[in-house]
Amino acid sequence: MTKVLIADDLAAGATEIFRSRGIEVDRKVGLKKDELIAIIPHYDGLAVRSACKPDKDVIAAAKKLKVIGRAGIGVDNVDVKAATARGVVVMNTPYGNAITTAEHAIAMMFAAARQIPAASQRTQAGEWPKKDFVGVELFGKTLGVIGCGNIGSIVADRARGLKMKVIGFDPFLSEERAIEIGVEKVELADLIARADVITLHTPLTDQTRNILSADALKQTKKGVMIVNCARGGLVDEAAVREGLDSGHIGAAAFDVFVEEPAKTNVLFGAPNFIATPHLGAATVEAQDNVALQVAEQMADFLLSGAVSNALNMPSVTAEEAPRQKPFIALAERLGAFAGQVADDGFSEVEIEYEGEVTALNRKPLTAAALAGVLRPALAEVNMVSAPAILLDRGVEFKESKRADSPVYDSLIRIKVKVGGRWRSVAGAIVGGRPRIVEVKGMALEGDFQPVMLFVNNYDKPGFIGAMAGMLGEAGINIATFNLGREAAGGDAIALVGIDQDVPAETLEAMRALPQVRYVKVLRF
DSSP: OOEEEEOSOOOHHHHHHHHHTTOEEEEOOSOOHHHHHHHGGGOSEEEEOSSOOOOHHHHHHOSSOOEEEESSSOOTTSOHHHHHHTTOEEEOOTTTTHHHHHHHHHHHHHHHHHTHHHHHHHHHTTOOOGGGOOOOOOTTOEEEEEOOSHHHHHHHHHHHHTTOEEEEEOTTOOHHHHHHTTOEEOOHHHHHHHOSEEEEOOOOOTTTTTSBOHHHHHTSOTTEEEEEOSOTTSBOHHHHHHHHHHTSEEEEEESOOSSSSOSSOTTTTOTTEEEOSSOTTOSHHHHHHHHHHHHHHHHHHHHHOOBOSBSSSOOBOTTHHHHHHHHHHHHHHHHHHHHHHOTTOOSEEEEEEEEGGGGSOOHHHHHHHHHHHHTTTOTTOOTTTHHHHHHHTTOEEEEEEESOOSSSSEEEEEEEEETTEEEEEEEEEETTEEEEEEETTEEEEEEOOSEEEEEEEEOOTTHHHHHHHHHHHTTOOEEEEEEEESSTTSEEEEEEEESSOOOHHHHHHHHTSTTEEEEEEEEO
16 A cells, blocks of 8 residues: 655645545654654655655665655755655645745845834833834835746735835746736846845755855945845855945845754844744645645655656646556657667667657656666666766757657657667557557567567568577567568568567577577567
């Protein structure tokens, strides 16, 4: 039975979702690392928030694990690279707490503009420090949004409601999308120079680390306010402290820090600095939303193969999965064929899609094909790990599509470059089954068999009889027999489904036939 471990404090509704879908679920919160390693081999899925940290050691011990679900956006606590290498899908829930996080950023902006926390503290201490807290209006000010994805676009929408001018930097923001969300698209340097308030809503990557560096902060307006409710490390904390002390930075409000829990920090105690303990997603509504969402996503994947919001796997909706399933099987088997005939390794891979299949979400098909290509050399590879492994090995990859297919409704062709020459195989779904329809550009049609003999030969008399005789002498039964050729007397191929494996001496004898160019036993 499929089993899931909930290892963090998720809303009770998540447990009910798993159970209602027929998935066995255990809730064990607060496990130490060695305790988690001891029990994780029994589970197909692991649901976490931020406290549980499935690192490479935990993932290495998770022999059955298929999916890790993070109830929230950030996956800093999950070793995504190790999960990918083991073929474990890592999912997050980028939308369940988007409104809550965006509202927190707006609240922090207001708090910084009016110095609300300090004013509250001193008022409750018995003072009446009215003259010490002269704030600034947000009306008419320019808000610079770094990262205009889901959360950033919500912040922009709320800021426009406050009659602020919103400018945004995001390398993936199109002009059309910028217009749609009411943001003026600008370069980072322009945003830094123009903004009265800067708010960050981007993941922490090598490209975004210290995106507001010490040098960048020097280029900001005097009195600028900085809000960070995204990820610690996006802003140079020491440089912000210097700016607050000097008065160049008017105020800063951070919900996230480089080191968390932030018991101490260079920013603590700085003038006009506001800190909250990573509360961006901390509302009742958000915690319920992300818990229910991650449970639904994980259940869909474990039961139907649907993939949502995965960081290391193409998304496949529950509606897409049934239609894509036969094409995924076809792509994987074609890849396995190509990988097995690439005896000396390959330097390039090309996948060509023709016909109706081009209208599908092809990313899962491509991932399956690449897994098939790599599996003869790397037994542990799968759809999740294959694209990353191909990239790591420096193998060039190309994908193309053509709306029409001359013969079949849909066709997939996989080509591998071996020693400077291309080897290709193509297939289609015929009668609901994956079938081989072309090898080396030669047409034929045959089912995939568990064991197949692939022979490239010259189309000369006597070959078929000699080959069949050798198989018969070795006690090997022929299940299917499919032939193709370029022209009479020219290059030809034979695909023979067989019920037993071929002894080495029989293969050598077959290779010695004058008509034979290449022989290989294929397994699917």
